[in-house]
Amino acid sequence: MDEVVRDRRAEENRLAAALTKGPAEVLDFLLPLWVGSQLGASAAEVGALTALETLVSFVVRPIAGSLADRFDRGRIAGAGAVLYGLSFVVYAVTPGIGVAYLAAVLGGAGGALFWVALRARVGEGLASDDGAFGKLFAAEGGGTWIAFVVALTAIAWIDYRGVFWLGAAACAVAAVVLPSARSAPVREEGAPRVLQLGKRMxxxxxLVALTAMAEAGVALLLLMHLQRGHQLQLGEIAAVFIPGFIVYSLLPDYLHGFVRRAGRTRVLSLAMLASAIFAAGLSFAPSPAVLAVMWVLSAAAFAAAIPVEQAVVAEAAGLSLGRAMGIYESAALLGATIGAFLAGQLYGSDAGWRVACFGAAALLIFGSFVVRGAVRRVGVAEFPVEPRKTASQKENPASGMIEESPQGAESVTTEANKRANPLRNRAIHVAVYVLAQGALAMAGYSWPVEALFGGAHDADWYWNSSGHWLLNLGRIWTFVLVIDTGWTAGRALLKKRPY
Structure with a gap:
């Protein structure tokens, strides 16, 4: 039963990550546009708001790491989700930029508590599932693209503040999910402290800071170039980014099999070289369609690299998983802040744009050469550690093979069979969708029927507002069903276990 509890807790971790990551990414995308256009904030005030949240998060993350090594990590992460949700509420009700600073403080503190404690909680399961961080990264990617689809299709009729309320609701659900299963007890004796961990790692x-710097810088360069160089609108920009987010949700678990065969340093080096090619390619300013394809390739590279970095840090942490994840998150945040700042400063002119692109490429190429030394100095294995045998397994001395205990295997299999099958869930979802749209069609409010048989509509009807609220809900539902069906089909095609 321990394995069943462990699997259930892993699923809860991934659900909480998806529920929180998506709204957070949407907020980062919409906040500068919203405070500038609707709260009348100046560019300096927008920068100060973003910097305040970053500063608070940076200060709180080491504290969150210590808390995660002293108290139950699920409850710490749940408290972070509550603060995250409160920041969305304050953004939703704020009358001006002054109160928005409070939301930034809440969001910075909540994000630090949530992500540090959650990643430490996931690190507890590395002994039984060496691909735990890949699965977590996939859940974050899935939550991100779903949140973007919902937010950008709903924003035209519920406005920015309505989107913030949706984000608050998602964080509230995450806060309820997490504390349901207690984390493993934390042993303080012999656990290295923050300074010891920082020196060792x-x-x-x-390397983590360099990767985050390149990822944030390249993403901001792409965003600004789509907005200013190609004059794209909000929905069009999101359409370029969303395929990359879908790749985040599809590939990490599959790529972990490649990590087991090729080794961590080789995968990290190849990922950085692929990202460098994308960064350099940006400087040639191709069309948005080509940029979308290039971003997908870059997203695949980051989907391979980031879970490996997290797993290396977790394995090197020893008993101090919380402190290690606090340091990791701080390094990633510092790198992302520097990367975004430099990209913004350099994007002013054609020469600066090219310098930024080639500078990011040069950083990534340099990182690809120092990966092996960095991983070796940390002292972790080149290949992921094989999962430990559970109580339901035993070793046959004659053959050296691991055999499943019938009673243990049966209990685990029975419990696993109770879990939702993706293809069966897809069939149920499609059936419910068809029945609901049939009923709505008889009432005259079926979006797919209107889109297919209702005559010509302008682009705004398809992407922003379709009129009646039932039509708008049908539009969101249709988009989610189509993309989620493609996501499920992609996972089925890529479902490959080389181990």
Missing amino acids: RPMLA
Whole structure:
């Protein structure tokens, strides 16, 4: 039964990550536009708001790491989700930029508590599932693209504040999910402290900061170039980014099999080289369609690299998983802040744009050469550690093979069979969708029927507002069903277990 409890807790971790990551990414995308256009904030005030949240998060993350090593990590992460949700509420009701600063403080503190404690909680399961961080990263990617689809299709009729309320609701659900299963007890004796961990993992933390710097810088360069260089609107920009987010949700678990065969340093090096090619390619300013394809390739590279970095840090942490994840999150945040700042400063002119693109590429190429030394100095294995045998397994001395205990295997299999099958869920979802749309069609409010047989509509009807609220709900539902069906089909095609 321990394995069943562990699997259930892993699913809860991934659900909480998806519920929180998506709204957070949407907020980062919409907040500068909203405070500038609707609250009348100046560029300096927008920058100060973003910087305040970053500063609070940076200060709180080491504290969150210590808390995660002293108290139950699920409850710490749940408290972070509550603060995250409160920040969305304050954004939704704020009358001006002054109160928005309070929301930034809440969001910075909540994000630090949530992500540090959650990643430490996921690190507890590395002994039984060496692909735990890949699965977590996939859940974050799935939550991100679903949140973007919902937010950008709903924003025209519920406005920015309505989207913030949806984000608050998602964080509330995450806060309820997490504390339901207690984390493993934390042993303080012999656990390394923050300074000891920082000194031991310095090479790897530098690599983490470099990766985050490149990812944030390249993403901001792409965003600004689509908005200013190609004059795209909000929905069109999101359409370029969403395929990359879908890749985040599809590939990490599959790529972990490649990590087991090729090794961590080789995968990290190849991922950085692929990202460098994308960064350099940006400087040639191709069309948005080509940029979308290039971003998908870059997203695949980050989907391979980031879970490996997290797993390396977790394995090097020993008993101090919380403190290690606090340091990791701080390094990633520092790198992302520097990368975004430099990209913004350099994007002013054609020469600066090219310098930024090639500078990011040069950083990534340099990182690809120092990966092996960084991983070796941290002292973790080149290949992921094989999962430990559970109580339901035993070793046959004659053959050296691991055999399943019939009673243990039967209980685990029975419990696993109770879990939702993706293809069966898809069939149920499609059936409910068809029945609901049939009923709505008889009432005259079926969006797919109107889109297919209702005559010509302008682009705004398809992407922003379709009129009646039932039509708008049908539009969101249709988009989610289509993309989620493609996501499920992609996972089925890529479902490959080389181990």
